[in-house]
Amino acid sequence: MIEMELTRRTFLKVAGASAAVAGLPLSSGAEAAPVATTFGAAGAAPVPDQVVTAGCPFCQSTCSMKVHVREGRIVNVYGNPDDPVTEGRLCPKGQASVDMLYNKYRLKSPLKRVGPRGKPESYQEISWDQALTEIADKLKAVSVKHGPEALAWWVGGRSESQARAGLTGTFQKLYGTPHREGTGPFCNLAGTTASNSILGHNNPPWTYTRDDFGGADWYMLVGANMAACKVVAFGKVNDRRVMGKAKIIAVDPRMSETAGAADLWLPIKPSTDMALALAMMHHIIEKDLHNKAFIEKKVLGFDKLKAFLAEKQYTPEWAEKVTGIPAAIIKEISEEYARTEKAVIMGNAGLSHHTNGHITHRTFHMLAAITGHYGKPSMGYGCGNTGATPMGSISVPEDRVVKPKRQRLGRSPAAWVEPMITGKPYPIKAFISTSNPLVQWGDIQRAMTALDNLDVSVYYSMFPSIETQYFDYILPVSPWAESGGVTPVSDERRNIFVPHIIQPQHQAWPERWIFIELGKKMGWGDIFKDEYKDAIVLQRAMAKKTGFSPERFLAKKDAALRGPLPKPDSPEVGTLYTEAHGVPGKKGQFPRPSGKIEIWTEVLEKMYAAQGISPLPEFYVDPEIGMKDGLPYLEYLDSDSDVGITSLMKGIVAVGNMRARRVKIKYPEKPELADFDMYLTSGRPSAAHFGDGTHWIQSLNDQAPDQFCLIHPDKAARIGVVTGDTVKVEGLKGAVLAKAWVYEGIRKDTVFVPNTYSDRQPFAQWKSLNFIVDKDKRCPVSDQINYKALVCKVTKA
Amino acid sequence: MSQLAIMVDLERCIGCRSCEISCKLENGAEKARNKIIRLDPREGSRLSFMFMPCMHCETPACSQACPTGAIFKRAEDGVVLIDEGKCIGCRYCSWACPYGAMGFDAERMVADKCTYCAHRLARGETPSCVSKCPGHALSFGKVDALSAQAKSEGRQILDTNAGRTNPSTFYLARLGK
Numbered sequence: 001m002i003e004m005e006l007t008r009r010t011f012l013k014v015a016g017a018s019a020a021v022a023g024l025p026l027s028s029g030a031e032a033a034p035v036a037t038t039f040g041a042a043g044a045a046p047v048p049d050q051v052v053t054a055g056c057p058f059c060q061s062t063c064s065m066k067v068h069v070r071e072g073r074i075v076n077v078y079g080n081p082d083d084p085v086t087e088g089r090l091c092p093k094g095q096a097s098v099d100m101l102y103n104k105y106r107l108k109s110p111l112k113r114v115g116p117r118g119k120p121e122s123y124q125e126i127s128w129d130q131a132l133t134e135i136a137d138k139l140k141a142v143s144v145k146h147g148p149e150a151l152a153w154w155v156g157g158r159s160e161s162q163a164r165a166g167l168t169g170t171f172q173k174l175y176g177t178p179h180r181e182g183t184g185p186f187c188n189l190a191g192t193t194a195s196n197s198i199l200g201h202n203n204p205p206w207t208y209t210r211d212d213f214g215g216a217d218w219y220m221l222v223g224a225n226m227a228a229c230k231v232v233a234f235g236k237v238n239d240r241r242v243m244g245k246a247k248i249i250a251v252d253p254r255m256s257e258t259a260g261a262a263d264l265w266l267p268i269k270p271s272t273d274m275a276l277a278l279a280m281m282h283h284i285i286e287k288d289l290h291n292k293a294f295i296e297k298k299v300l301g302f303d304k305l306k307a308f309l310a311e312k313q314y315t316p317e318w319a320e321k322v323t324g325i326p327a328a329i330i331k332e333i334s335e336e337y338a339r340t341e342k343a344v345i346m347g348n349a350g351l352s353h354h355t356n357g358h359i360t361h362r363t364f365h366m367l368a369a370i371t372g373h374y375g376k377p378s379m380g381y382g383c384g385n386t387g388a389t390p391m392g393s394i395s396v397p398e399d400r401v402v403k404p405k406r407q408r409l410g411r412s413p414a415a416w417v418e419p420m421i422t423g424k425p426y427p428i429k430a431f432i433s434t435s436n437p438l439v440q441w442g443d444i445q446r447a448m449t450a451l452d453n454l455d456v457s458v459y460y461s462m463f464p465s466i467e468t469q470y471f472d473y474i475l476p477v478s479p480w481a482e483s484g485g486v487t488p489v490s491d492e493r494r495n496i497f498v499p500h501i502i503q504p505q506h507q508a509w510p511e512r513w514i515f516i517e518l519g520k521k522m523g524w525g526d527i528f529k530d531e532y533k534d535a536i537v538l539q540r541a542m543a544k545k546t547g548f549s550p551e552r553f554l555a556k557k558d559a560a561l562r563g564p565l566p567k568p569d570s571p572e573v574g575t576l577y578t579e580a581h582g583v584p585g586k587k588g589q590f591p592r593p594s595g596k597i598e599i600w601t602e603v604l605e606k607m608y609a610a611q612g613i614s615p616l617p618e619f620y621v622d623p624e625i626g627m628k629d630g631l632p633y634l635e636y637l638d639s640d641s642d643v644g645i646t647s648l649m650k651g652i653v654a655v656g657n658m659r660a661r662r663v664k665i666k667y668p669e670k671p672e673l674a675d676f677d678m679y680l681t682s683g684r685p686s687a688a689h690f691g692d693g694t695h696w697i698q699s700l701n702d703q704a705p706d707q708f709c710l711i712h713p714d715k716a717a718r719i720g721v722v723t724g725d726t727v728k729v730e731g732l733k734g735a736v737l738a739k740a741w742v743y744e745g746i747r748k749d750t751v752f753v754p755n756t757y758s759d760r761q762p763f764a765q766w767k768s769l770n771f772i773v774d775k776d777k778r779c780p781v782s783d784q785i786n787y788k789a790l791v792c793k794v795t796k797a
Numbered sequence: 798m799s800q801l802a803i804m805v806d807l808e809r810c811i812g813c814r815s816c817e818i819s820c821k822l823e824n825g826a827e828k829a830r831n832k833i834i835r836l837d838p839r840e841g842s843r844l845s846f847m848f849m850p851c852m853h854c855e856t857p858a859c860s861q862a863c864p865t866g867a868i869f870k871r872a873e874d875g876v877v878l879i880d881e882g883k884c885i886g887c888r889y890c891s892w893a894c895p896y897g898a899m900g901f902d903a904e905r906m907v908a909d910k911c912t913y914c915a916h917r918l919a920r921g922e923t924p925s926c927v928s929k930c931p932g933h934a935l936s937f938g939k940v941d942a943l944s945a946q947a948k949s950e951g952r953q954i955l956d957t958n959a960g961r962t963n964p965s966t967f968y969l970a971r972l973g974k
Binding site: 044045076077078079086088089090091092095096098227228231232234235236238239242255256257258259260261265686687688699700703743744745 | 806808809811812813814815817818819821822823824825837838839840843844845914916917925928929930931932933972
């Protein structure tokens with residue numbers, strides 16, 4: 001990726017050039033001799049004897065796929081031309097789902113830890129019966145000894161939905177713990193909660209079709225590297241730009257793949273995106289470009305916002321100092337945005353992974369609201385991956401439901417770590433997990449310590465990731481085609497039904513089977529019925545009251561259904577928040593209590609004030625950035641071992657009786673941390689990767705094999721580093737290594753080190769960046785960790 | 798003869814490298830027969846990506862260099878193919894190709910290259926990479942029709958004929974900014 005073949009250099013120069021190119025001198029044959037590429041034994045993929053429609057198991061695009069099967073083996077996957085979202089296209093990950101199945105690294109049998117953590121030789125193979133019997137016995141003992149609240153279950157985000165969202169929920173109800181959570185708090189729960197708080201529903205307004213998201217005239221993508229993270233959706237947006245029908249602005253500290261395609265790249269300082277939205281609103285109101293008719297009819301709290309922006313003087317000139325984006329450009333794009341009806345602003349994890357994630361998303365929603373950008377297709381503000389719409393669950397008799405008696409300890413699973421170690425405010429003693437807590441969570445060393453304090457820890461997954469050397473029990477999972485079921489949801493509310501295509505391999509089982517068998521061992525066999533091991537039977541039982549029946553899925557050529565489908569016969573709806581549809585199953589165009597977009601209300605004021613913040617957009621940055629630059633940042637009054645207060649944010653973020661932390665916005669008198677001269681930000685390495693799992697698939701791993709550090713040539717020259725050198729990136733909580741990649745397309749004061757790497761991956765070993773991320777500095781509303789704005793020093797290793 | 802070609806739009810390529818995986822899957826190859834080369838920004842240019850399959854040249858250097866006549870240009874559509882029965886594995890072709898497009902199957906000791914998925918063309922389908930490209934950056938068809946379409950859209954076609962082999966795969970330059 002970094003190197004370029006010498007022999008092609010001359011030829012390649014033409015690619016970047018936009019001016020006329022004359023005939024190119026190539027090197028002479030002798031100099032130009034390329035090293036022959038070894039292709040290996042080649043042979044065309046066999047013609048399938050069966051083509052099955054299924055859904056991709058990876059990201060939040062949820063693409064429909066045509067799976068080619070020959071003699072019981074999956075030989076290829078193609079896109080589905082009948083899918084209006086993908087138009088038959090597929091990114092690298094969807095295709096590599098074949099290599100995910102037929103993969104020599106797969107976990108093959110249940111394992112039990114019989115020696116010290118951290119060593120593969122500490123594990124011995126056991127039978128499923130022994131594993132599930134022992135796990136169930138330990139879970140029962142934890143409930144008796146410590147109360148049911150002492151079980152925590154991280155269900156991950158991208159495994160099969162019936163099991164992940166449905167059956168674990170049933171298990172939770174019967175066991176009585178408040179601690180079951182998905183990936184949201186590590187992903188985009190900040191966007192979910194912001195949308196809940198202002199529009200009254202979690203999902204963005206659009207669908208990824210050409211008549212909606214793909215049909216706008218103007219796009220601003222903020223902290224959203226769509227080209228790598230939402231590949232097929234961005235392909236269409238970029239197609240529209242090339243046709244001359246749309247402008248794209250990318251706001252990102254580095255020239256991402258998305259920024260490389262955009263008309264305008266705004267390299268913003270990490271952690272300050274909120275200031276951009278504030279200044280845009282300030283300018284729009286000053287120029288009288290806000291949509292008064294829309295505000296009058298559909299927005300609450302505009303006058304408060306207007307006065308607040310004026311009082312705080314969040315002007316473009318102020319924002320220039322904070323963000324590094326020139327005031328003139330902020331003014332220009334503000335005016336373009338206000339004057340363009342079909343204008344989309346999208347945020348993603350680049351905004352969510354901060355202590356100001358919730359309020360930043362909320363501020364962008366306000367910007368869209370005061371300019372009237374809701375109610376029609378191809379407009380609005382939204383964040384990716386803001387959660388599913390309810391699909392239903394199997395019924396549990398009311399008298400069998402165990403209601404938790406103690407408060408839920410925060411929204412983020414990262415909030416479970418300290419109670420596991422300190423036992424305060426009460427102990428968590430059992431932990432079931434999938435995904436990769438020891439790659440993904442911050443302060444990974446602390447999470448490893450927490451495992452030592454548990455009575456039982458269970459990890460279920462496909463590959464022998466680092467967790468399989470630390471948890472007590474390891475259960476091998478059969479993924480998508482071996483399992484059948486329902487894909488995870490897309491950004492724009494689609495799920496796809498996946499038929500059971502091939503038999504589970506090795507001794508792995510689908511999650512659905514594992515949870516049913518575990519439920520039976522818990523003594524709940526009347527609810528976790530054997531017949532539910534069949535994905536169609538289970539889907540019929542779960543979706544009894546909703547529109548997600550297997551029959552409806554399978555009647556569609558792309559096997560996809562878009563929620564909400566609150567009733568069996570509810571029609572699928574495209575754009576949300578229109579006058580005609582609002583949100584199916586909820587009241588009003590904007591299902592807040594008022595039926596309007598709520599920028600400020602007295603009720604909201606009380607909810608936020610209880611934690612020391614406001615529904616109005618008071619600017620602050622992440623703590624390390626604030627300390628380094630003398631900008632406002634959060635001080636935390638409650639730790640994860642404290643009782644804190646009970647969250648008032650019902651319907652926004654609170655799940656039942658949930659602990660919330662109190663904070664205070666601190667305005668520092670002077671900058672500190674002078675030793676740390678650089679900002680450190682993070683993100684997806686490339687379109688090939690999605691968590692730890694893709695690093696076990698060689699074809700994907702080859703596309704971005706090493707943890708790298710994008711560094712500007714000026715900085716690289718100062719520290720004597722060239723591309724390919726190993727550098728040490730040292731933050732406040734320690735250091736990691738990465739391969740230097742000298743790159744002109746990044747701010748001079750910022751380095752970018754991607755996530756998803758681990759020192760227990762098969763092809764390359766890199767200590768995860770998340771070892772030096774502070775898990776305790778989280779957004780007070782969404783509870784999200786700040787992964788994307790740290791300070792650091794970079795030196796040659 | 799009516800030459801077939803892939804038209805590569807450098808403005809539409811978003812660098813996802815779907816093409817590489819599709820080639821591996823379709824052709825059962827350990828290494829893709831195509832590749833994406835990333836062109837990092839230099840002196841203010843933008844990040845770009847270059848898709849590199851076989852150029853299926855009008856006068857293929859590989860074919861001219863082949864001592865056994867194993868590499869031939871198919872008469873009806875101009876696709877350049879290898880007759881593996883005649884290939885002796887000398888690799889002169891890979892030295893000759895100015896685009897570095899010729900590979901080698903070390904197990905079977907024969908040259909190996911992009912065929913525009915000739916087996917799919919025979920079924921009336923497009924090359925696998927073209928069909929899956931999320932960026933809509935790859936188009937496949939008769940070279941005259943494709944270049945006429947590009948010109949009608951005001952797009953500039955890059956001169957990539959430095960090797961004087963008259964490549965068929967052709968590139969639309971990035972739009973001026």
